[in-house]
């Protein structure tokens with residue numbers, strides 16, 4: 365599939381989403397499985413304040429997860 369056809373393919377899918385997704389988001393969803401690559405990184409590398417190492421917020425077993433090395 366040429367680059368042009370691939371772009372058209374993403375535009376068609378973006379149009380089909382009724383404006384919910386942009387062409388870029390369609391591309392990212394197909395490529396990474398998420399709308400934005402930053403979503404993909406979250407939980408893997410950067411934890412939010414109050415977020416357990418396992419990815420849960422207010423995790424009941426946060427202490428065990430942190431100390432066990434998850």
Ligand SMILES: [Zn+2]
Nearest residue numbers: 416418423429
């Ligand atoms: Zn946890």
